[in-house]
Amino acid sequence: MSEYIQVATTVATEEEAGAIARLLVEKRLAACVQVVGPMTSHYRWQGKIETAGEYLCLAKSRAALYPEIEAAIKAIHPYEVPEIIAMPVIAGSKEYLAWLAAEVREPS
Numbered sequence: 001m002s003e004y005i006q007v008a009t010t011v012a013t014e015e016e017a018g019a020i021a022r023l024l025v026e027k028r029l030a031a032c033v034q035v036v037g038p039m040t041s042h043y044r045w046q047g048k049i050e051t052a053g054e055y056l057c058l059a060k061s062r063a064a065l066y067p068e069i070e071a072a073i074k075a076i077h078p079y080e081v082p083e084i085i086a087m088p089v090i091a092g093s094k095e096y097l098a099w100l101a102a103e104v105r106e107p108s
Contacts, residue, residue: 008056009073012053016077030059036056066086070084
């Protein structure tokens with residue numbers, strides 16, 4: 001498993017995205033959270049095809065912190081079933097990964 005991950009989640013508003021970003025950075029669960037949007041998502045929900053405007057949060061962190069990141073997002077996420085997925089960072093510049101490691105806390 002890769003030591004570092006990027007966690008993605010989507011929300012309906014820029015304010016909700018900002019709240020998630022601030023929470024993760026303040027708790028040192030993420031070194032950085034980028035908010036991308038607005039964007040349009042197309043998906044199937046409860047048997048119907050839906051279209052909605054959303055904002056994407058991309059959080060950079062340690063893989064070992066994923067359970068805490070997921071719990072923190074779920075605690076404030078407004079969706080019934082939020083997207084919370086983690087992708088491994090398979091490579092990165094030595095300097096960036098050192099910065100990332102310094103800005104997130106060690107796993108409990």
